[in-house]
Amino acid sequence: MQTQDYQELTEGLAKITFLGSSKAFYNPVQEFNRDLTVTVLRQFVSDRLEEAKNLKELSNGNGEEEPASKRKRVELKVFKKDEPIRILDALSASGLRALRFAKEVPNVGYICANDFSDNAVASINRNVKVNGVENIVTSNFGDAVEVMMAHRGIDKRFHAVDLDPYGSPSLFLDSAVQAVSDEGLLMITCTDMASLCGNTPEACYNKYNAIPLKHKCCHEGALRILLRCIDSHANRYGRYIEPLLSVSIDFYIRVFVKIHTGQIHAKDSVTKLGHVLHCTGCQSLSTQPIVKKTVDGNSRKFTPSVFKPDIFEGNNGKCRHCGSSVHITGPMYLAPMHNEEFVKKLIQRLNSTPNEQKLGTHRRLLGTLSVISEELHDVPFYYELPEFFHVLKSPVLRVVDFRSAVLNAGYRCSISHANAKSIKTDAPLDFIWDIVRTHAKQCNITSLPENLPGHVILSKENSHTINFTYNSKAISKSQQEGMLRFQDNKGKNWGPKEKAKGSVNSIYAGFQAEEYMKKEREGLKE
Structure with a gap:
């Protein structure tokens, strides 16, 4: 095929060439993924250079007062933070991301x-x-697991590793956490949402060692399962994760985590995990930590947590709100999924970007990150507001009225970037059901058939006073400013593309890679 037969496509500042239709390998919906990754990497590099600058000032300020050995250690840290970063695009395809x-x-x-x-x-x-980047980008033919394992040595590690597989990244996680340098960045995409969101719990357990949550907040559950799985792999090597940003986007989830090294902090990872109890009737949720830590001076003691779920009624194992059965899911990562300071830096970076330098999905980036910055980071999981009222067969209360009632009672609330109809709050479920019950009765719903979960809830009396008076904080800043917070992506280009023809199935990962490559060279086909 002659050179002139190649067509060209531009995204950002990069150009890629292809034969025939670009549909074979290019998914425009994923431009947001790549734009977000570029933005995060820019801030990651900026933070490293800022740390190097601060260390230089500290070193210069101390002068000869500090021992030579300490000054040398500071200078080494400066060099490590100041040096150009090394990135692994482990599953590169056309190379557009790299x-x-x-x-x-x-x-x-x-x-x-x-x-x-x-x-x-x-x-x-x-x-x-x-693109004229021969001095920076080097191609490599090989199995991603083997490449990462070959770079597990401290002096060979990458400052950033990007994993964007077709489906699950579970096969690559163990090698990935070893190939990232200390305080390096690991970026991972999952598109196997069916297993992560509860449709096939056995598949999710096989891949991620967790039972998924089949609930309206399943996308946040998917993020927390992935974070827990990454942290678990890192813990085996005395390492642990610091989530910078965790997002549910379109048909996939993506996380950006820093990898740190330290046995003491790695042991604390278990205190961030817990099981999630889910009522099958009214959809109420409750979290149950696995381990608690007690600190007494220099003594640190870890003990199993006492089982005290607030969702059970007595000892019958039924939901105390509606009397239905309760499912146990997890374990999941229950600590914050985002670094608030890092998210604010990303927003500041986008706001200060000149118009001619804005990325293709700039408006959506700014809207999504703004919603994330407004989320309650210390409150795991959200509810979809209509589902509360559907349980009582009631018309749905206006969002602003629901949020006002929560805020007027002194509790906090927000939405989640993962669901436009979501409500995330630290108000107890008893109070939430009082709001729903009050509105239902105002709509003249006074009884339901006994076989419905809502019957038990509706028959109870309120234990809180509900005040629906408008609260100005009920409308978030991102909503007031008309940001593109949620985008309807269903259309012509919606969803992941088909797996590329001739691509290697995950069954060939790791130990079978050498045999596969041998067959490839011999021209054999499976």
């Missing part, structure tokens, strides 16, 4: 664009030349 990193992220010294396909590597090589 090309954008090379052209749009500052202070990048080396990018390894890896793929387990001869066609993909040929495409990467061609696109590297088209």
